[in-house]
Amino acid sequence: MEPYKRYTIKEISDMFSLPSSTLRYYEEQELLPPVARTKQGQRIYSQEHLDRLHAIECFKNTGLSLSKIRGFFEYEKDMETNIDNLIEIVTQHEQSVTVQLAEMERNLAHIHQKVLYYNAIKEAYKKHAPFPCFHDFAPVSVT
Amino acid sequence: MEPYKRYTIKEISDMFSLPSSTLRYYEEQELLPPVARTKQGQRIYSQEHLDRLHAIECFKNTGLSLSKIRGFFEYEKDMETNIDNLIEIVTQHEQSVTVQLAEMERNLAHIHQKVLYYNAIKEAYKKHAPFPCFHDFAPVSVT
DNA sequence: ATAACACTTCAAGTATACTTGAAGTCAAGC
């Protein structure tokens, strides 16, 4: 166990595949906890920044704007006062992501249908056969 | 069967929950097939526009930019020439969406973990009990 | 006939999330 591991901006940038400029931008936008500095002024990140960045990526990739993410972290600063708001936000967002997941599955099915369709079109060209119809590749509907 | 159903911009707007301005914008961006007009100049949409808008929404919501979507539809205009490109695009995008789906599932798990965590925090406040640790709510890792 | 409503065009404006560029500081290597 290394309890006090420190990271440079480059290390963080590589870990999260985010440009250094974006890390500075997030800091300026108060999405990150205060960042320590070497005596030459270079940023030093620690475990809490890793955790925070994981949360940011999670929220961002599930459709929350940076300003809502900032709002969430601001509530977190005084948990006792804001615990009900925090619970409401995460519960609602869980619901939203559940819906997004279902939509993503439907979108994947649609795209898969296109894969099958264009491959069949290609076969038809090769064989000089008549064209298939896109809707023939729809998943069987259970009615 | 109603083979030639026509739709006004308002009907389409309601069906897809897209403002009329966005439909005009998509048309200007050449994402839609040519749109017919009444003799007063009002737009008339048909089934092919519905199909196209479904495809646009699917692609857009799975991370394709409007300019890539436009590129896709441009290839579609001459299928015989571009069938291999079309197959490559949809096959690659299917792969990308599969990855996104897996990420979305991890994100949902992370958010669910937060729901459990904040609820436990609230319980701790009520009982004046010690605080739980976020990582205690992590899904069991199979190592 | 007059008002309300739904549409039209076209140019300009906006929101979000970065990204870039200029100018400067510092430590290490030749």
Place this chain on the structure above:
DNA sequence: GCTTGACTTCAAGTATACTTGAAGTGTTAT
């Protein structure tokens, strides 16, 4: 000692995807 490289600040610029506003046209309701 001088260059290279990695960092720093700060202001300004950019990409994407719309959105808004002004001005006009034509059908419908009172």
